[in-house]
Amino acid sequence: xxxxxxxxxxxxxxxxxxxxxxxxxxxxxxxxxxxxxxxxxxxxxxxxxxxxxxxxxxxxxxxxxxxxxxxxxxxxxxxxxxxxxxxxxxxxxxxxxxxxxxxxxxxxxxxxxxxxxxxxxxxxxxxxxxxxxxxxxxxxxxxxxxxxxxxxxxxxxxxxxxxxxxxxxxxxxxxxxxxxxxxxxxxxxxxxxxxxxxxxxxxxxxxxxxxxxxxxxxxxxxxxxxxxxxxxxxxxxxxxxxxxxxxxxxxxxxxxxxxxxxxxxxxxxxxxxxxxxxxxxxxxxxxxxxxxxxxxxxxxxxxxxxxxxxxxxxxxxxxxxxxxxxxxxxxx
Numbered sequence: 592x593x594x595x596x597x598x599x600x601x602x603x604x605x606x607x608x609x610x611x612x613x614x615x616x617x618x619x620x621x622x623x624x625x626x627x628x629x630x631x632x633x634x635x636x637x638x639x640x641x642x643x644x645x646x647x648x649x650x651x652x653x654x655x656x657x658x659x660x661x662x663x664x665x666x667x668x669x670x671x672x673x674x675x676x677x678x679x680x681x682x683x684x685x686x687x688x689x690x691x692x693x694x695x696x697x698x699x700x701x702x703x704x705x706x707x708x709x710x711x712x713x714x715x716x717x718x719x720x721x722x723x724x725x726x727x728x729x730x731x732x733x734x735x736x737x738x739x740x741x742x743x744x745x746x747x748x749x750x751x752x753x754x755x756x757x758x759x760x761x762x763x764x765x766x767x768x769x770x771x772x773x774x775x776x777x778x779x780x781x782x783x784x785x786x787x788x789x790x791x792x793x794x795x796x797x798x799x800x801x802x803x804x805x806x807x808x809x810x811x812x813x814x815x816x817x818x819x820x821x822x823x824x825x826x827x828x829x830x831x832x833x834x835x836x837x838x839x840x841x842x843x844x845x846x847x848x849x850x851x852x853x854x855x856x857x858x859x860x861x862x863x864x865x866x867x868x869x870x871x872x873x874x875x876x877x878x879x880x881x882x883x884x885x886x887x888x889x890x891x892x893x894x895x896x897x898x899x900x901x902x903x904x905x906x907x908x909x910x911x912x913x914x915x916x917x918x919x920x921x922x923x
Contacts, residue, residue: 656684662811662829663746663774665690670734672770674722674749674759679705681750686714693734693745695722723758731769744771753778753827757798760785760832764805765846767834773806774831779813782828786810797853804841806832863889 659681665671667689676682676694682705685692691714696702702719709715718730731745747770751759756777763773777785785799786808802808814827843849856867864881865874865888878888 656681658812659750659774659776659829660684660688660748662831663748663772665746665748670731670738670745672727672731672745672747672749674747674751676705676717677701677750679708681748682709682715685748686712690714691734691738692716693718693730695720695725695727695730697721723755723762727762728766728769745769746771747773747775749774750776753781753825756781760798761801764802764832764834767805767836767839770834772831772833774811774829776814776827776829779826779828782810782830786830797850797857800853801850802832804846806834808832865889 663671665685665688669688669690671685671690671692673682673685673692673694676696678701682692682694686709694705694715694717696705696717696719699719702717705715705717716734718725735743735745747763749759756775759775760773763770784796785802787810809831811829811831814829816822816824816826818827840846852868852871855870856864858867865877868877871877881888881890
């Protein structure tokens, strides 16, 4: 897989770094769909050499990594989780904004590079782990205790490989007791599919229900493919997820059983719900539940279903109505 580098500058509105950095195009994170490199303005030699090399390829950086940090309103004293710091480009911006950063990096070489680059900085901890397999909750609680955080909440700001975006979202969004907000750079098609409230097409999936169950998503801005080198075939976008507290979740008896039911409903893409959910209760009970929310007995979980049923009503149907008609044992 070809690796793309996001071409970005240090945000001039943020404080300039007071330490040398060692960004290099050769140090892009391995295996990532996208990686970041930033040239801090205090690095005259590295800065001009990098710009000259990029300009010779007809590439002219325009976007700022500062916008990614600004989307999360990162400020002095914040605790921020960064996933896949690569060469430390975004890390540099976050530290300059005054944040304490926990960076999770899978690649051993990148871990060494970031640790060396910010060796004199006490506000950074770098762990060599696979994020989708690590115990992030215990890491964050340990950091809260060490930093004596008064707010009790952290933020996530990350430029992640596109191929793990769904795994990252599924891991982070239910952690509203740890994080207040998650800000990610995603493939634009994925970003639109996740946050578009009017989406009622065949692309509607359980992940849409998952995202809205645990968060309030918002599309922030587009990052054109021309901002990457080598240029990929897709554009990217920054999305923020404002995480909900448990008290703000839809009133279901068991989230595990609820999402199991959602999965069952979508397994038969064009199958009528009275068929795909018949292992939960009888067809007549399901038809009655559908009728209570104004849907025909032939409603399915494909494009016909989402077109007529907003996610809030979907929750009411999938949980309240089916429970009312004899499936309470599924939520014990």
